[in-house]
Amino acid sequence: MSSVRKRSITIAGHATSISLEEPFWDALREIAVARGQSVAEVVTEIDAGRATGPDGPRGNLSSALRVHVLAYYRDPSTEPTAPSVPED
Template identity: 35%
Template structure:
């Protein structure tokens, strides 16, 4: 069983750092490449750039919680949530409104 997990391509779990601007503030986010691939796919499905997706998600977290503690971990969990939704598994999502639509509000 562990060979399914241990046999992964090491490139998938190499760290990749991306520089992004969130509300005019430059920041760096470090995630494993596999998570960046999921974030890029989510953004493409939503019809926005990855940077725009991150910005809207950050805004929503700030609006809901007043802070975005450990944003990298939140992004990993968002990727898992997306994968659950894709597989039809139960999710914790509260809304399915496309990001591009919410950004226009």
């Protein structure tokens, strides 16, 4: 089982501590590279897309990041391409 790592990311000029398991940090780095962005930029976009209520964003950011990573890798258009096998 992977341990939880806490990292600080700046969102809208404010340092925010985020706790995620290492595989999720790895996945966020992969997503950032694929998009030509930094991890902080990806996290900022995910944060901005969260549903908001009268007191601000609903749910916690760590959960939103995990759901985003899952959705990203479940989307067939974002899967790594396997080498094609020529048809006979």
